[in-house]
Amino acid sequence: MDSATLLLSHIARDIHQEPAYNCSLPGQGFHRSLFLTPLSALLPPETERCILQALFFLPPSVFADPYELKQQADDHRLGKFMIFGVTDLEGPVSAVDPRGTVVLLNLDPSKEGGGSELPLHMRYPEPVEHNLLDMYGQVGFELPCPIVYWACESVDNNEETSPFDDLTPPFVSPYKSGTSFYFLPVQAPEGKQPGNPVIEVHVPAGDLSHLPAVEWGTTHVILLAFLYVAYSAWSVPPRPHSTAREKVE
Amino acid sequence: MLHHLIKVPFALILLLSALLHVGLIIYGDWHDAHSPLKYTDIDYHVFSDAARFVLHPEKSGFAGGWLAERFGLQLGDPYCRSTYRYTPLLALILTPNTLMHPAWGKAVFSLSNIMISLQLRSLLPLGTSMNFVTILWALNPFPLNISTRGSSEALIGLAVISSLYFLQPGTLVFSAIMLGIATHLKIYPFVYGVAVLSWLARGKGWRGWISPPALLFALTSAGTFFALGAVMYSIWGYPFLEQTYLYHLTRKDHRHNFSPFFYLVYLTHGSSNSRISSLVSFVPQLALTLGLGVKFGQRNLPGAWAAQTAAFVLLNKVCTSQYFMWYLWFLPLVIPRLRVSRLEGMGLLALWIGSQAVWLAIAFQLEFQGQSVYFSLWMACIGFVISNAAILGRLIMTYDWDEAVPVVKTE
Numbered sequence: 001m002d003s004a005t006l007l008l009s010h011i012a013r014d015i016h017q018e019p020a021y022n023c024s025l026p027g028q029g030f031h032r033s034l035f036l037t038p039l040s041a042l043l044p045p046e047t048e049r050c051i052l053q054a055l056f057f058l059p060p061s062v063f064a065d066p067y068e069l070k071q072q073a074d075d076h077r078l079g080k081f082m083i084f085g086v087t088d089l090e091g092p093v094s095a096v097d098p099r100g101t102v103v104l105l106n107l108d109p110s111k112e113g114g115g116s117e118l119p120l121h122m123r124y125p126e127p128v129e130h131n132l133l134d135m136y137g138q139v140g141f142e143l144p145c146p147i148v149y150w151a152c153e154s155v156d157n158n159e160e161t162s163p164f165d166d167l168t169p170p171f172v173s174p175y176k177s178g179t180s181f182y183f184l185p186v187q188a189p190e191g192k193q194p195g196n197p198v199i200e201v202h203v204p205a206g207d208l209s210h211l212p213a214v215e216w217g218t219t220h221v222i223l224l225a226f227l228y229v230a231y232s233a234w235s236v237p238p239r240p241h242s243t244a245r246e247k248v249e
Numbered sequence: 250m251l252h253h254l255i256k257v258p259f260a261l262i263l264l265l266s267a268l269l270h271v272g273l274i275i276y277g278d279w280h281d282a283h284s285p286l287k288y289t290d291i292d293y294h295v296f297s298d299a300a301r302f303v304l305h306p307e308k309s310g311f312a313g314g315w316l317a318e319r320f321g322l323q324l325g326d327p328y329c330r331s332t333y334r335y336t337p338l339l340a341l342i343l344t345p346n347t348l349m350h351p352a353w354g355k356a357v358f359s360l361s362n363i364m365i366s367l368q369l370r371s372l373l374p375l376g377t378s379m380n381f382v383t384i385l386w387a388l389n390p391f392p393l394n395i396s397t398r399g400s401s402e403a404l405i406g407l408a409v410i411s412s413l414y415f416l417q418p419g420t421l422v423f424s425a426i427m428l429g430i431a432t433h434l435k436i437y438p439f440v441y442g443v444a445v446l447s448w449l450a451r452g453k454g455w456r457g458w459i460s461p462p463a464l465l466f467a468l469t470s471a472g473t474f475f476a477l478g479a480v481m482y483s484i485w486g487y488p489f490l491e492q493t494y495l496y497h498l499t500r501k502d503h504r505h506n507f508s509p510f511f512y513l514v515y516l517t518h519g520s521s522n523s524r525i526s527s528l529v530s531f532v533p534q535l536a537l538t539l540g541l542g543v544k545f546g547q548r549n550l551p552g553a554w555a556a557q558t559a560a561f562v563l564l565n566k567v568c569t570s571q572y573f574m575w576y577l578w579f580l581p582l583v584i585p586r587l588r589v590s591r592l593e594g595m596g597l598l599a600l601w602i603g604s605q606a607v608w609l610a611i612a613f614q615l616e617f618q619g620q621s622v623y624f625s626l627w628m629a630c631i632g633f634v635i636s637n638a639a640i641l642g643r644l645i646m647t648y649d650w651d652e653a654v655p656v657v658k659t660e
Contacts, residue, residue: 028619067294077285089332092503092518124503127516137621204621211516214627218509221631222564225638226533229560232642233541239548239651 003102003167004057004144005196019187021115023145025199030122034199036146036186038113050152050182052114056103057144057171060096061203062120063087064103069119078116079106085170093123102171107148118146127206138202145186145197154178259370259379263363266387270359273397274352293399296335296354299327300343316483328488336433336493337485338477339401358396361403362386368414369581372551374652381581395574402574405435410578412438413550416445418462425466429473436497437561437575440538442470444546444553451547500567505612505623507568507605509630512623514566534564541645548650552586555579556648559641563634570605586649593647597640604629604636 022037036054058064066087072078085101107114125139133139153176162181164173188197277288302309306325311317317324327333327340345353366387370379386392396403408431415424428445431438445466450457457463481489502508503515510530538561545553558576562568587594608629614620 029615029617030619031617067291067298071294075285087331090504092515094518124515127518133621137623138619202619204615204619204623206512206515206623207621208516210512210624210627214509214512214516214624217627217631218513221509221634222530223533225563225634226537228638228642229563229645230537230540232645233544233556236544236646236648236650 002057002144003171004147007055007147007163007167008196018185020184021148021186022189023186023197023199024189025120025143025201030203032120032122034118034120034143034146035115036107036118036148037115039187050150052107052109052148053151054105054107054116054146054148055171056105056118056146057100058103058120059100059141059143060098061093061123061125061141062143062201063089063096063101063123064118064120065089069103072119078118079108081105082174084172091123093126096123097170099168099170104174105146122201122203125203125205127208130207130209133205133207134202136202137204137207139205140200140202142198143201145188145199148184148186150182150184151175152180152182154180257383259383262379262383262387263366266366266393267359267363269388269393270362270397273393274355274359277355277397277399278352288398290398290400292401293354295330295333296339296343296399296401297346297351299330299333299335299340301347302329303327303337303340304344304347312485313488314482314484314486317485322484324484326485326488328485328492334492334496335401336477337481337489338433339404342404354401355397355399358399358401358403361407362392362396365403365406365410365578368410369578372410372413372582374582374585377585381585385580385584386578389577392574392577395571400571402571405431405438406574406578408434409438409441409554412441413554416448416550421462421466422469425469426473429470429477432470432474433477436494437558439474440542440557440561441554442467443539444542444550444557447543447546447553448550502567505615505626507570507608507630507633508566509627509634510566511630512627515623530564530566534561537564545645545650549586549648549652551579551582552648552650555583556641556645559637563637563641568633583648586652587644587647588649589643589647593643597643600636601640604633608633 018040020039022035022039024035024037025032026035027033034056056064064083064087066083069078069081069083073080082104083101084104085097085099087101088096103118105116105118107116125141128139162173162175162177162179164171164175167173186197188199280288302325303312304325306312306323309325309327309329312322312324312326316322327337333340342357343354366382369382369386373379373382392403392406408427412424412427412431415421415427417424424445428438428442431441446458446463449463449466450460453460478490481493501514501518502511503518505511538557541556541560542553545556555576558579562572562575565572589597608626611622611626611629615622615626
């Protein structure tokens with residue numbers, strides 16, 4: 001069971017019925033932002049010792065650029081954040097950790113009502129056989145909606161277990177023991193799967209049925225280009241007989 | 250056509266160029282502070298971060314080479330910055346970004362542009378209008394933009410053009426050193442060495458290739474390259490070799506770029522097919538690039554180097570618009586010798602621009618609109634290769650390789 005589902009199964013009984021947030025990934029293409037929009041005003045249980053946070057479980061097909069996030073945090077367009085797992089900015093899906101990465105983000109209830117916009121980038125998905133592509137030439141994967149909660153320092157140091165404790169790496173719970181959590185439900189687009197809100201993401205994928213043509217075409221065109229330029233160079237007549245103005249070394 | 254433009258003193262042109270560079274650097278800083286879409290190139294942040302890591306080993310880990318460890322050098326690891334795949338020399342040059350001002354690097358690259366302008370003007374054949382330098386380099390928006398955005402290509406340009414500038418009896422050693430530095434920075438300039446040896450051997454047959462000037466040049470440039478490499482290796486160890494050289498020699502770019510290889514790599518990533526394609530492109534690329542150097546180096550060096558660069562970029566497994574800079578700095582020396590009609594010249598230029606425009610339109614559809622256009626984009630790459638091969642072939646055939654006036658330094 002993936003981490004997001006596992007976490008949600010722990011906290012199911014804590015969640016109030018009304019969704020507090022919408023999550024969405026509008027747009028097309030390989031560079032999109034995950035929007036977390038609050039649906040109502042958020043009142044924390046006890047303001048002073050609580051921070052509002054969101055946890056994003058990113059599958060390997062999506063990643064956040066830590067340098068981009070840092071830039072945005074410096075510009076005050078994003079809260080403080082932590083990324084768990086190794087982010088490879090360049091590799092394809094097949095070359096990265098299949099457990100994906102996790103982003104922990106501080107939200108500011110006084111700004112945009114505690115919403116946020118997390119810039120994300122899609123990797124090229126694994127190329128597939130032609131019949132596995134949808135009619136737009138795309139493949140789909142599930143991006144779990146972020147899990148949003150107030151993390152509050154407890155006055156009394158009771159050894160409560162936190163729902164984050166038995167999640168698997170790369171996420172490692174950064175919370176001190178005794179921290180209590182108040183989860184706010186997040187709603188997926190079109191309110192699908194209320195118990196396990198996910199966004200269905202579609203990205204264009206390479207079509208393996210193209211491979212023979214691409215292999216043939218690339219090798220032949222490169223050879224053709226080579227031959228033509230080589231021929232052009234060969235066809236240039238040799239230099240005329242050297243003149244007396246030739247410089248002597 | 251460029252002969253007929255107003256005769257403005259070159260010093261004024263240089264001043265204008267310098268002012269434009271400074272203005273754009275200042276504008277870039279203002280723009281970045283006020284807009285989510287940045288003027289500064291991402292690579293500039295990569296270099297700057299790497300430079301900061303060198304100065305702060307407590308953040309990045311200490312340099313791991315044997316010399317650094319033996320003497321406890323307080324130098325950090327630039328490769329802590331992911332995607333920094335360059336020599337530590339670049340990070341060292343940019344350390345004032347942290348110590349003085351973040352725009353230092355852009356100033357260095359801009360200064361390189363200006364110095365290239367000066368050297369190009371010196372290298373122009375006698376009687377050639379300096380407007381070629383003005384239009385094609387000093388006031389050309391492309392290098393102006395590239396350097397003020399913080400891309401480091403101008404440094405390679407400075408090393409390469411300096412090598413050409415010093416290629417005179419008496420300063421041959423400096424020419425060789427600059428070529429060694431250029432190769433240390435980017436690997437590919439080593440192909441120019443073959444053209445230089447051909448030039449030094451002209452009229453002397455095969456013996457010319459082992460004559461004293463040729464040996465001096467070969468040994469000095471190779472020596473410079475290996476000496477720089479040895480120093481970097483002794484301080485930074487294996488990561489230096491891996492990131493600066495091995496990565497570039499074995500890189501497999503599966504994401505879209507101008508080369509048709511992108512789709513082949515994407516579709517075969519991780520399978521053994523990839524090995525075959527390595528050989529298919531590498532051998533013709535090297536053979537053509539070196540062959541052009543041997544045949545044309547003895548006749549006209551700027552033309553030979555430009556042709557070599559264009560051939561190299563044409564057949565490379567990855568190609569981005571940054572690579573065009575690599576032959577842009579030769580244009581002021583090469584364009585005056587092209588014997589094409591204005592119509593054909595315009596046609597070739599339109600083809601060069603058009604093949605990129607088609608590619609860009611389709612790439613936009615893929616990257617930002619999420620349309621499944623991989624195959625169409627691959628076709629645009631094929632079109633790009635065919636267009637550029639046709640253009641290069643045509644230019645080689647119509648270039649005046651033997652203009653009688655030898656290249657001399659003016660003033």
